[in-house]
Amino acid sequence: MRIYQHFSVVGFCNTYVVGQNNGGKAVLIDPGHVDNELISIIEQNNYTIDTILLTHRHEAHTSGVGTLLKLYNPKIYAYTRKVYDFDVTELADGDSLECNGIEIEAIHLPGHSVDSLVYKIGHALFTGDTLMATRIGSTPGFIERSLLIKIIKKKLLNFDDNTLIFPGHGAPTKIKNERLFNPDLTEETASPWLRNQIMQERVNRF
Amino acid sequence: MFEFKTCKKECCNAFATLDSDFCYRHSDNKEALLKKMSKYFETENLIRDINFSHAEFENFSTQQKNFSSSNFSWCTFRNVDFSFSKFTTCFFDFCFFDNCTFKEVDIRYSVFSGSKIINCDFSDSLLIHNNFAGIDAWFCNFSGCDLYFTTFCSSCLRDVNFEDCNLKKADFRETEQRRLSFRYSNYEDASK
Numbered sequence: 001m002r003i004y005q006h007f008s009v010v011g012f013c014n015t016y017v018v019g020q021n022n023g024g025k026a027v028l029i030d031p032g033h034v035d036n037e038l039i040s041i042i043e044q045n046n047y048t049i050d051t052i053l054l055t056h057r058h059e060a061h062t063s064g065v066g067t068l069l070k071l072y073n074p075k076i077y078a079y080t081r082k083v084y085d086f087d088v089t090e091l092a093d094g095d096s097l098e099c100n101g102i103e104i105e106a107i108h109l110p111g112h113s114v115d116s117l118v119y120k121i122g123h124a125l126f127t128g129d130t131l132m133a134t135r136i137g138s139t140p141g142f143i144e145r146s147l148l149i150k151i152i153k154k155k156l157l158n159f160d161d162n163t164l165i166f167p168g169h170g171a172p173t174k175i176k177n178e179r180l181f182n183p184d185l186t187e188e189t190a191s192p193w194l195r196n197q198i199m200q201e202r203v204n205r206f
Numbered sequence: 207m208f209e210f211k212t213c214k215k216e217c218c219n220a221f222a223t224l225d226s227d228f229c230y231r232h233s234d235n236k237e238a239l240l241k242k243m244s245k246y247f248e249t250e251n252l253i254r255d256i257n258f259s260h261a262e263f264e265n266f267s268t269q270q271k272n273f274s275s276s277n278f279s280w281c282t283f284r285n286v287d288f289s290f291s292k293f294t295t296c297f298f299d300f301c302f303f304d305n306c307t308f309k310e311v312d313i314r315y316s317v318f319s320g321s322k323i324i325n326c327d328f329s330d331s332l333l334i335h336n337n338f339a340g341i342d343a344w345f346c347n348f349s350g351c352d353l354y355f356t357t358f359c360s361s362c363l364r365d366v367n368f369e370d371c372n373l374k375k376a377d378f379r380e381t382e383q384r385r386l387s388f389r390y391s392n393y394e395d396a397s398k
Contacts, residue, residue, distance in 0.1 A: 133357050
């Protein structure tokens with residue numbers, strides 16, 4: 001299996017193309033913006049986009065859907081029935097689908113938006129704006145933020161330490177790295193005193 | 207991407223290495239594996255879909271290579287020269303880098319999180335969309351680098367130079383900083 005990452009300068013969103021080593025039908029996650037670079041990734045690897053997975057309906061993650069529909073006529077999957085003008089197939093928490101031998105599992109994690117989904121493919125999680133390297137997604141208020149932290153800990157941090165995370169914005173990461181270094185996730189578990197102690201211990205090692 | 211096949215050893219969750227059912231730590235013949243890997247580094251220009259964690263590499267040069275979709279977590283690199291190489295979606299988390307050279311490298315979408323980086327030179331490199339969260343960096347040089355969207359969050363940075371760098375969308379939150387230089391860099395554009 002291959003995972004290609006593409007950075008869209010419109011909306012600063014990461015788009016991922018997941019396909020088999022020898023080409024064929026592929027999955028595209030969060031088409032933020034379709035440009036020549038993304039088309040090159042698809043075409044040079046002999047892929048045809050069969051499935052589009054949307055992590056949530058924000059424009060930065062969906063504005064390339066129309067162009068891809070014209071080019072490849074893929075099936076679109078998201079949590080809600082309609083994303084802007086496009087009809088999509090609804091996915092609920094725990095639903096799974098398959099594309100060219102690639103097994104996909106949907107995990108519903110509301111907080112950043114009510115329709116946020118995380119997709120699990122093998123040992124990789126495509127988290128959209130729910131969990132990014134050293135950050136969690138923005139929320140409309142502190143109650144939603146608290147809910148998001150709780151649900152990330154419950155549903156994502158239980159995965160194996162080596163599980164790879166490919167977020168909607170920024171660099172990739174792993175579950176262990178987020179558990180240890182994401183200040184948004186450690187702030188509730190560690191008291192300020194304990195965090196200072198840990199930091200001081202690291203300083204003293206130098 | 208490297209194969210998501212975990213080591214067959216009980217209670218080990220590391221990924222299995224090179225055509226084997228076990229990770230490097232639990233393989234029978236570590237020396238042969240290391241030799242095979244070192245030869246692979248020397249002969250191949252494209253190092254792709256490799257999984258080789260917990261290994262120790264010392265005193266060699268892999269200049270102008272193309273590393274892609276590979277996992278080298280928990281490895282030790284001493285006196286290794288990666289200059290002019292390209293890294294895409296590579297995982298070097300919890301590694302130990304001592305006296306390594308990354309001059310004019312192009313590193314994108316890669317993870318160095320939790321690593322200890324001592325006396326390493328990353329100068330004049332393109333380090334876009336990388337994860338350096340939780341690193342311990344000591345006597346390192348990132349001068350002349352483009353660090354767009356790269357995070358150093360929760361890191362300990364000592365005697366590190368970030369001179370003449372692009373720090374747009376870079377992240378320095380929760381860092382412990384001593385004797386850093388951000389001369390001629392746009393530190394005001396970074397998250398702090």
